[in-house]
Amino acid sequence: MSGTIRAAIVGSTGYGGVELIRLLLQHPKVRITSVISSSAAGQLYTDGYPHLTEIITDRLDAVDPELVASKADVVFLATPHGVSAATAPKFLEAGLKVIDLSGDFRLQDGSVYEKYYKHAPADPSYVKKAVYGLAEVFGADVNGASFVANPGCYPTSAALGLVPLVQAGWIDLDSIIIDAKSGVSGAGRGMSLTTHFSEVNENFFAYKINKHQHTPEIEQTLSRVAGRPVTLTFTPHLVPMTRGILSTIYAKLENGRTEAEVHELYRQYYEGRRFVRVRPLGKFPATKEVAGSNYCDIGLSVDARTGRITILSAIDNLVKGAAGQAVQNLNLMMGWDEAEGLAFTPVYP
Numbered sequence: 001m002s003g004t005i006r007a008a009i010v011g012s013t014g015y016g017g018v019e020l021i022r023l024l025l026q027h028p029k030v031r032i033t034s035v036i037s038s039s040a041a042g043q044l045y046t047d048g049y050p051h052l053t054e055i056i057t058d059r060l061d062a063v064d065p066e067l068v069a070s071k072a073d074v075v076f077l078a079t080p081h082g083v084s085a086a087t088a089p090k091f092l093e094a095g096l097k098v099i100d101l102s103g104d105f106r107l108q109d110g111s112v113y114e115k116y117y118k119h120a121p122a123d124p125s126y127v128k129k130a131v132y133g134l135a136e137v138f139g140a141d142v143n144g145a146s147f148v149a150n151p152g153c154y155p156t157s158a159a160l161g162l163v164p165l166v167q168a169g170w171i172d173l174d175s176i177i178i179d180a181k182s183g184v185s186g187a188g189r190g191m192s193l194t195t196h197f198s199e200v201n202e203n204f205f206a207y208k209i210n211k212h213q214h215t216p217e218i219e220q221t222l223s224r225v226a227g228r229p230v231t232l233t234f235t236p237h238l239v240p241m242t243r244g245i246l247s248t249i250y251a252k253l254e255n256g257r258t259e260a261e262v263h264e265l266y267r268q269y270y271e272g273r274r275f276v277r278v279r280p281l282g283k284f285p286a287t288k289e290v291a292g293s294n295y296c297d298i299g300l301s302v303d304a305r306t307g308r309i310t311i312l313s314a315i316d317n318l319v320k321g322a323a324g325q326a327v328q329n330l331n332l333m334m335g336w337d338e339a340e341g342l343a344f345t346p347v348y349p
């Protein structure tokens, strides 16, 4: 399919929403026709985001699937968990393509969703319809799809760091540990005790230890790739920066594979996948080197003494971890070049 399409954004006043606007404003095949808010309909978008003065002149629309369907072809749901579960079916029934940035349609097992998200799961028939949009791994499923569950931020960084080794069967699948750090924008624009300035500034802490909702999402992806159940340890941390995720991943290598062999495996797996950059041996990514871009950068090292591999995977949580991957999925849904409108150079310094 080609041509241009009209896009609407629910949750446009949040961090995921405003990042979608930044990306879509310069996408050559997309026109933003509706920015939507459940709490500020009628207000100017720039009342909340003055940096877009003279760039976005729209007023916010209410959440109304029929109205949205009359103005747009695709709707992005940048809404909290629980909200998308209720609204995505309505937008789909109204004839829209839907890309959901929340976790509501990512997990196939409703009881697992309920355990980790503490919400009732979405209607299973819609969960079945949603395609999990980890573009570099399951991109073929996204081609031509109407409904995409966009992966979570940590799961994008962790899964892209592990999939080549899991697919090749070169690691002990019971030995995976993911130690990940995120900037504070990962928690959204809303106020909370754990994310306000004096809690985060000059501080560094782990949270949701052994109970984070992204644990089953990463396990689901790796189990699908491995063809057998995978369980792992995932520990997220909050760091006093705005954007970025760095996942440091450890696993036991099997059959004495060398660093050069593993590096070549990654190079081959990601060949032609333009948003994953595998660093040369001895070089490791940092969050600033991907900020503002849709890149996931990966570096690795094998410790011959312990037989363990250490993999570093860096993304911008708001781009490859949310809005950028959502646009990449839109491109695949529409049959466009997956990189259309996403050629952002990282912002440095």
Ligand SMILES: NC(=O)C1=CN([C@@H]2O[C@H](COP(=O)(O)OP(=O)(O)OC[C@H]3O[C@@H](n4cnc5c(N)ncnc54)[C@H](OP(=O)(O)O)[C@@H]3O)[C@@H](O)[C@H]2O)C=CC1
Pocket: 010, 011, 012, 013, 014, 015, 016, 017, 036, 037, 038, 039, 040, 063, 077, 078, 079, 080, 081, 083, 101, 102, 103, 151, 152, 153, 185, 186, 187, 188, 189, 190, 317, 318, 321, 322
């Ligand atoms: N921040 C990140 O790095 C990432 C976020 N995500 C996911 O993306 C989604 C959005 O996250 P983020 O932008 O950070 O969150 P924010 O809290 O910044 O924004 C969420 C927005 O949702 C809107 N909203 C709240 N309740 C409702 C409702 N009942 N109906 C419609 N809209 C509602 C709010 O706007 P209003 O009151 O104007 O309607 C709010 O601005 C979440 O599911 C999050 O988990 C995924 C990957 C990374």
Ligand SMILES: CC(=O)N[C@@H](CCC(=O)OP(=O)(O)O)C(=O)O
Pocket: 101, 102, 103, 152, 153, 154, 182, 183, 184, 185, 186, 187, 213, 214, 236, 238
């Ligand atoms: C720093 C921070 O708080 N990050 C969020 C990431 C949530 C997210 O954006 O992903 P989902 O869509 O799967 O919730 C968290 O740890 O819950």
